[in-house]
Amino acid sequence: MSIRRLPSGLVNRIAAGEVVERPAAVVKELVENALDAGAGRIDVTLADGGRAMVRVADDGRGMTADDLTLAIERHATSKLPDDDLVHIASLGFRGEALPSIGAVARLTLTSRTADADSAWRIQVAGGDVSGPEPASRAAGTTAEATDLFFATPARLKFLRAPKAELQACLDVLRRLALARADVAFTLADDGRTLLSALPVAGGLIDARVERAAQVIGRDFARHAMTIQAEREGVTLSGHASAPGYDRANGLAQNCFVNGRPVRDPVLLAACRAAYADILPRGRFPATALFLDIPAEEVDVNVHPAKTEVRFRDAGLIRGFVISSLKHALGRAGFQTGPAASGAALGAWRPEARFDPRPSGAAVGRAYAFQEPGAGFGGLPPSARPEPPAAAEPSPEHPLGAARAQLHANYIVAQTATGIVLVDQHAAHERLVYERLKAARARGEVPSQMLLIPEVVEIDASAAAALVAEAPALRALGLTVEAFGPGAVLVRETPAALGEADVQALIRDLADEVQASGGAEPLSERLDAVAATIACHGSVRSGRRLTQPEMDALLREMEATPNSGRCNHGRPTYIELDIADIERLFHRR
């Protein structure tokens, strides 16, 4: 068979495979176009989860009839005025979106510039163009894609249920909405409004919190920590959930690089590492993090959908993000977050089943106790009463003054605004753990040199990546050297790991280093050793504590970062507001 040039319709359909894979991708491309056109309001209308129709209407600067004709050509764009791929200020730039959508769906563009006296419309259906023809519309552009993938039935088969596709569209729009608090966004599917975000004015930080509240949820906004950090021309700002507010999946981890929503493995791994010993396994933080970085330091032209970027110095970015988040988490300190106290409050609700009338036997017992000289000098106290000399709770001590110990494990403390219940073992475990980690961070990790250096065979790229991380690993007590292509030589291992399984350790490290860079798996292992020591070295439940001991524990919790969670991510204390307690008794 001879070689031939493919017709442009087919080329577009092939290209569309990369850009337009599901309705959410159409939403993303069209909304990004609207944002690039300077829109102040963007309305997305879907039918059947986007499969039947995606319509995006904006009030941006619009297009003339000539522009419309060009817009549906491949590699035609207004966004690269001076052929500069480095300093890209717009979300799009490849000039692929519209022709790709036009190749797989029926696309109608209706647009009018502010100074034109009429609107124009152009239609593309499976690559066939008709128009432009005059139409009516206020200034701005409406792009409508109907019968998605009618031209590529194979793709149609791979679409998921309308509900799942709708969810994906919502996710896309949420991310874009987080990035641009100054623009109004709405999304409706089959007539139901699912997202409505009003433009938010005011300072950047306040606006972003407000937008996050609209998009991620009020809960998130209430429990978000503000992140603001700068290093070597890179700034990280935005919000991240405090410990205690977590999600079952990673979908709420929103990251933006120069305003562009991305799902970048480097950033996601950095978030995971920062929260590693704060969240239980399988729980994820919610974030809206904005990384602003000089255009030369990042390449956004990695993938047609632009969800991944490439950093020139991924290690720097990673370390920067981790340390900024850890710093904020440390400051957020001992907060437990809403999940714990919310659940606790639920558990405290008075039960309807409870019968307030005492049984005959109970009445009998009660009378018996009132007899003179009854029993054994009073009930054994279920809570140990403390002498009334206890310190008064003061506002400087958010965890208040200890009042009693229950079941030899739970400390009850009175705060200025309510009460606090502390799990003494969990709390002390975290305190010891943080102390061990701090000790490790201060000095070099002692390493045991190996009598017989161990050769570990891994593939060449993994070996190279590992050797590149050698200085970081050495600081953690692991010395590796290159040993020809496809192998590394291990000379020293962290002494705390004892007689470690070097092969498995190196393989795990290599996987992780390749995936995200950095020596986290090793420090995580060392932390795990510290955690075991901490578990054994902390006050057990069942141990009676005196008043000064309890107060000392509370004060130390206030001073220790992350003390709101034990090493396994469980809360160490819960707080009940006096208002909550009053509600339990129907006083409010």
Added chain:
Amino acid sequence: MKLMIDRNALLRTLSHAQSVVERRNTIPILANVKLDVANGQLSVAATDMEIGLVEITAADPASESGSATAPAHTLHDIVRKLPEGSQVELVLDAEAERMIVRAGRSTFQLAVLPTADFPSLADGDMPVGFNMAARDLRLLIDRTRFAISTEETRYYLNGIYLHPAEHDGVSVLRAVATDGHRLARAEAPLPDGAAEMSGVIVPRKTVGELRKLLDEAGDGDVAVSVSETKIRFTMDGVILTSKLIDGAFPDYERVIPVGNNKFAQLDRQAFKDAVDRVSTISTEKSRAVKLALQPGTITVSASNAEAGAASEEIEADYDDTAMEIGFNSRYLLDIANQMEGDIAELAFADPAAPTILRDKADASALYVLMPMRV
């Protein structure tokens, strides 16, 4: 089968057997011991499929021949709790599939499994055989077993490497164990007939069982037979057969340094006590201590940001340049505990190179220890 035997004799042989039998088994018969009575003698067999133990003990001549199996740990516990000096009677009720144990006024009925199911570790041909003093074998084990690796991925280090070697022109039987951090090497005079033996790796559990049996062997001899896959030790009535670890022991000679020229001699007991005392302060798992060498003294020190610091000076016969070197204190203590003489000799090269330790009075053992970077 009807066995009549003194409680103490039965307890002694059962305690050897039950120690071979694993506590948890997927194959029920492996939880049992096999008892054979013939000619007034009792033979007890136990195995975990890796190690097989057979022991022959004299029983009451009135015993009737036959064989049976019985749960090892239960039978051992019963006999252990019987009063000292009592006579025990074990009778197999083949129809009821029960073993009846009687002693004094106690009666026990134990479930039995068919004798035919009891696995026999096929002995095969053992081409090499020699006799050696139990005392020598004890020393070879004691000097090396602490260095056996516990890391199962390096299975070939999970035992003692036993092989004939030449040392300064003298033929020796050599035992070596290493876990990659330290290495212990001990030697005994080469017994007649052992020269043909190729190197074998004796698994850790076998070493442990053998060592217990050797305690009772006193000053007697042990007959050792070796094939490519098995090793057998025979001593007064007990036969211990074990599979060998199928692997290649690393070329350990290469890691024993030859150029260590900074020698220090010190009082072993003082050194041991100092390391033990100072290491109290290092709370982390590795328990690192530092040795600062100076002409005339060695200072053992440890510091820990949390707990504080400790140091102790010991006199040492050392006249080379000053240097500092770190070690895991547990490793130092393990080695010092194996020495019996008064003087320990340490040979250093530099703080990142292996150090040699030996007992001045005992040239047969040598220890190599890798330093720590602290």
